[in-house]
Amino acid sequence: MLRYISRRVLLSLVTLWLLATIVFLITNVIPTDPARAILGNTAPEASVIRFRTQFGLTDPLIRQYGRLLKGLVTFDFGLSWGTKREVWSLIEQPLFRSAKLAALAMAITTPLSIFAGLIAAKFRDRRLDRGIVLVGLATSSIPEFVTGALLAVVFGVNLHWFKPVATIPPGTPPLEQLQYLILPATAMTIAYFGYIARMMRAGTIRALDSDYVRTAAMKGMSSSQVMTRHVLRNAIAPTITVMSVQVGYLFGGIVGVELVYNYPGISQVVLNAAKKKDLPVLQVAVLIVALIYMVATLLADIIIAWLNPRARLELGQS
Amino acid sequence: MEHMGNEASQGLHLRGQFTRRQIVGASIAIPAVGVFLAACGDDKADDKADDKADTKTTGVSGDSKGGTLRLATTKPAGPLDPIAMDDLGSYNVIAQTFEYLAGAEGDDIGPSLATEWTANADSSEWTFKLREGVKWHDGTDFTADDVVATLERIASAGDGLGGSLPTEDDPDAPPPEGDASPAQRLAAGTVTATDGLTVVIKLGASNASLPYLLCIYNPQSAITPKAFAAGSTLDGSPNGTGPWKLDSYDPTTGAKFVRHDAWWGGKTPLDGIDMQFFADLGSQVTAMSGGAVDAIQQFSVVGGDALLSDTNFNTVEVQSATHRQIWFGFDEGQFTDQKVREAFALSIDRQELIDTLFSGRATIANDHVIFDLYAFHDEGAVTQRERDTTKAKQLLADAGFPDGLKATLNAVDVQEIPQLAELLQSQAKEGGFDLTLNIESLDTFYGTQWCVSYPCAGSAELGIVDYGHRPTPDVYLLKAFKSGGDWNSSQYSSAELDAAITEYQASAELDKRKAAAGKIEKIMWTDIPAAIPYRYNNLGGFSKTFTGVQFTALGHTLLGKAAKA
Numbered sequence: 001m002l003r004y005i006s007r008r009v010l011l012s013l014v015t016l017w018l019l020a021t022i023v024f025l026i027t028n029v030i031p032t033d034p035a036r037a038i039l040g041n042t043a044p045e046a047s048v049i050r051f052r053t054q055f056g057l058t059d060p061l062i063r064q065y066g067r068l069l070k071g072l073v074t075f076d077f078g079l080s081w082g083t084k085r086e087v088w089s090l091i092e093q094p095l096f097r098s099a100k101l102a103a104l105a106m107a108i109t110t111p112l113s114i115f116a117g118l119i120a121a122k123f124r125d126r127r128l129d130r131g132i133v134l135v136g137l138a139t140s141s142i143p144e145f146v147t148g149a150l151l152a153v154v155f156g157v158n159l160h161w162f163k164p165v166a167t168i169p170p171g172t173p174p175l176e177q178l179q180y181l182i183l184p185a186t187a188m189t190i191a192y193f194g195y196i197a198r199m200m201r202a203g204t205i206r207a208l209d210s211d212y213v214r215t216a217a218m219k220g221m222s223s224s225q226v227m228t229r230h231v232l233r234n235a236i237a238p239t240i241t242v243m244s245v246q247v248g249y250l251f252g253g254i255v256g257v258e259l260v261y262n263y264p265g266i267s268q269v270v271l272n273a274a275k276k277k278d279l280p281v282l283q284v285a286v287l288i289v290a291l292i293y294m295v296a297t298l299l300a301d302i303i304i305a306w307l308n309p310r311a312r313l314e315l316g317q318s
Numbered sequence: 319m320e321h322m323g324n325e326a327s328q329g330l331h332l333r334g335q336f337t338r339r340q341i342v343g344a345s346i347a348i349p350a351v352g353v354f355l356a357a358c359g360d361d362k363a364d365d366k367a368d369d370k371a372d373t374k375t376t377g378v379s380g381d382s383k384g385g386t387l388r389l390a391t392t393k394p395a396g397p398l399d400p401i402a403m404d405d406l407g408s409y410n411v412i413a414q415t416f417e418y419l420a421g422a423e424g425d426d427i428g429p430s431l432a433t434e435w436t437a438n439a440d441s442s443e444w445t446f447k448l449r450e451g452v453k454w455h456d457g458t459d460f461t462a463d464d465v466v467a468t469l470e471r472i473a474s475a476g477d478g479l480g481g482s483l484p485t486e487d488d489p490d491a492p493p494p495e496g497d498a499s500p501a502q503r504l505a506a507g508t509v510t511a512t513d514g515l516t517v518v519i520k521l522g523a524s525n526a527s528l529p530y531l532l533c534i535y536n537p538q539s540a541i542t543p544k545a546f547a548a549g550s551t552l553d554g555s556p557n558g559t560g561p562w563k564l565d566s567y568d569p570t571t572g573a574k575f576v577r578h579d580a581w582w583g584g585k586t587p588l589d590g591i592d593m594q595f596f597a598d599l600g601s602q603v604t605a606m607s608g609g610a611v612d613a614i615q616q617f618s619v620v621g622g623d624a625l626l627s628d629t630n631f632n633t634v635e636v637q638s639a640t641h642r643q644i645w646f647g648f649d650e651g652q653f654t655d656q657k658v659r660e661a662f663a664l665s666i667d668r669q670e671l672i673d674t675l676f677s678g679r680a681t682i683a684n685d686h687v688i689f690d691l692y693a694f695h696d697e698g699a700v701t702q703r704e705r706d707t708t709k710a711k712q713l714l715a716d717a718g719f720p721d722g723l724k725a726t727l728n729a730v731d732v733q734e735i736p737q738l739a740e741l742l743q744s745q746a747k748e749g750g751f752d753l754t755l756n757i758e759s760l761d762t763f764y765g766t767q768w769c770v771s772y773p774c775a776g777s778a779e780l781g782i783v784d785y786g787h788r789p790t791p792d793v794y795l796l797k798a799f800k801s802g803g804d805w806n807s808s809q810y811s812s813a814e815l816d817a818a819i820t821e822y823q824a825s826a827e828l829d830k831r832k833a834a835a836g837k838i839e840k841i842m843w844t845d846i847p848a849a850i851p852y853r854y855n856n857l858g859g860f861s862k863t864f865t866g867v868q869f870t871a872l873g874h875t876l877l878g879k880a881a882k883a
Binding site for chain 1: 605759
């Protein structure tokens with residue numbers, strides 16, 4: 001197991017290096033001049049030239065690439081070209097906010113979708129099953145920013161139950177923060193509920209049809225014992241894999257929700273950095289999101305191995 | 319006393335017949351041209367009158383209730399460097415803490431850090447008397463040295479108030495790597511502090527509009543302390559003279575301000591401002607409608623219509639010269655022939671644009687930048703161009719396009735411009751133009767379609783670009799239409815227009831300026847370097863639980879007199 005984890009960590013580092021190289025290449029082949037993009041088209045030429053010199057944009061690309069790698073290794077990410085602040089200081093808080101929102105969304109989505117998947121499988125091909133599948137399909141086909149806008153208008157603007165935007169004033173107690181976060185988290189739940197529930201349903205049906213479940217039932221175990229001891233443990237593995245990917249997406253791919261609710265998360269940082277060609281921020285933010293993907297999938301594999309001795313054995317051998 | 323000072327300036331410089339008010343006409347409106355409640359119902363008229371009175375009560379004094387106002391604003395696009403900034407989000411943050419020699423007053427500019435200004439006979443030398451008793455936020459005195467240092471920094475940055483400040487080579491600052499031209503600094507003797515509270519500015523040429531280049535409507539001219547190094551930012555050196563001290567700043571979420579107790583304008587009724595940054599208009603409108611903020615810096619009819627019908631919301635409409643220019647390439651392409659440009663201009667149904675895009679809250683323009691709101695606009699110079707698609711087709715045929723003309727209309731994805739492009743595509747079709755649209759984001763458009771290199775060159779042959787409000791048209795004329803102008807995307811060059819602009823700038827008296835402006839109108843209307851279909855008013859607003867929130871034509875939110883209702 002330890003060998004497997006070490007190997008995965010090493011592989012992640014190589015992936016990160018490759019990603020850093022790709023991001024560097026992509027951001028440097030775009031024809032837009034970063035100095036002009038950041039200072040604006042009306043900035044005097046003298047300011048533009050000063051900017052290029054200050055941030056080493058006149059250096060050969062290989063030297064700029066070396067600087068990027070050195071920064072990543074030493075965790076000294078340098079200054080943002082756009083704001084002239086430390087890159088990490090611009091990423092730290094948005095990352096924390098994204099983590100908070102993602103955690104809330106997962107806290108709502110996970111039990112709800114797992115429970116729905118179990119119920120749907122248990123009542124396979126009956127009305128309840130069809131209803132859950134249909135609702136899941138319908139909600140997951142609506143983009144989360146559309147649902148988000150609808151929720152904001154209905155529950156934020158019209159009913160005043162929750163805040164229509166998620167800009168949380170500093171010092172707001174955690175419970176009060178729910179007022180701000182519940183609508184974006186719900187929008188994300190609506191979008192991902194269907195997918196996870198269907199995965200859970202499929203895994204449960206496969207487990208229910210298996211020989212070991214039939215044997216357990218024949219041994220006289222109660223229905224609930226069979227579900228908790230045998231079905232759930234085996235059915236949840238693919239669901240965990242799917243959820244680990246969703247965690248990465250909840251961090252870096254919910255720009256629509258963040259825009260609708262004016263939530264300053266990491267997605268907005270990536271978007272703004274890309275728009276402004278603030279390459280130091282863009283590179284670091286993209287790599288951090290990638291790192292989260294990797295950590296989430298690694299954790300998922302470990303959890304699956306913990307739940308399933310057979311998987312543990314396979315991992316140990318690999 | 320201060321106003322007497324200004325009257326004196328009018329007497330000396332404007333000779334009593336060309337007042338500041340006349341210069342800009344009704345171009346700037348604070349509190350507003352119209353503050354109204356766009357609600358239905360029998361008491362609508364009464365509400366309007368009440369709201370108007372509220373906003374006019376700029377003094378709101380003696381009954382301070384404290385509290386904080388939550389303001390939704392556009393996120394600043396870059397560092398809060400007062401000289402380098404170029405977006406409304408930054409302008410509004412800067413304007414809370416830093417001030418200008420001239421501020422916004424009624425429908426004109428008025429005293430701020432300078433209490434009066436006078437010029438010599440040909441407007442080539444200006445004297446600014448500064449306000450006594452002004453303190454920086456760190457408690458030190460504001461003096462003429464701060465103004466001199468600020469103007470030196472502005473000149474060294476390269477622009478120099480649109481080229482008005484004479485510069486010279488700076489031997490102490492060698493040019494950065496890759497720049498062939500020497501670094502510049504303010505020419506010796508241009509700006510001098512004759513005493514602690516008097517600044518004299520000697521220009522290279524006559525310029526009757528200088529105070530307008532040193533006012534809040536030229537945001538880069540904010541006065542910063544002498545010790546404020548070039549390239550510094552507000553959040554790095556938060557030391558202004560304005561009513562609000564910067565308490566905290568996060569470029570992604572917002573800024574907090576607290577009262578500057580020693581502000582020369584008196585104690586602010588509010589304790590502080592909580593400025594919240596937004597990336598788009600939609601979420602600002604949602605926040606305002608849902609009560610998450612108390613005021614919104616700026617919104618448009620397209621996308622902001624929910625606020626116009628919100629009964630808890632005061633809409634403030636300020637007349638402005640904000641407009642769009644549909645430029646035509648003069649150097650190459652299909653629009654080099656005047657007949658083609660005129661055909662395009664004749665294809666435009668201006669009233670339909672205004673009705674569709676602004677619900678009527680805009681004014682028809684006539685393909686020149688001497689708008690009707692400027693007092694020196696010569697209404698008799700040219701007739702209003704009306705739509706005539708038959709004539710447009712005939713002109714196209716005469717120009718060698720009997721079967722019509724195919725072109726790409728490039729536009730920037732800002733506010734109503736994409737919708738404007740679609741409407742123009744439809745309207746121009748009837749005039750014989752088959753247009754393909756290319757809508758680009760704010761981040762790429764200016765560098766790929768508008769001005770590819772600098773000064774402006776390599777522009778597309780046809781495009782739409784946005785221009786914000788200016789209290790006089792000097793910036794539009796010098797940058798967009800004068801030969802070699804930095805923003806001259808048409809590559810238009812006319813010795814006749816250049817001469818008229820020089821004549822206009824040197825004219826301090828209304829009659830002379832109007833005569834020069836009339837020439838400019840005629841030349842632009844005839845040559846059509848750009849079609850300019852309309853100008854529109856700035857919209858901002860605030861909750862009815864507050865009073866005294868003021869907006870400028872450019873989009874600043876001024877909160878020194880704002881109070882809880």
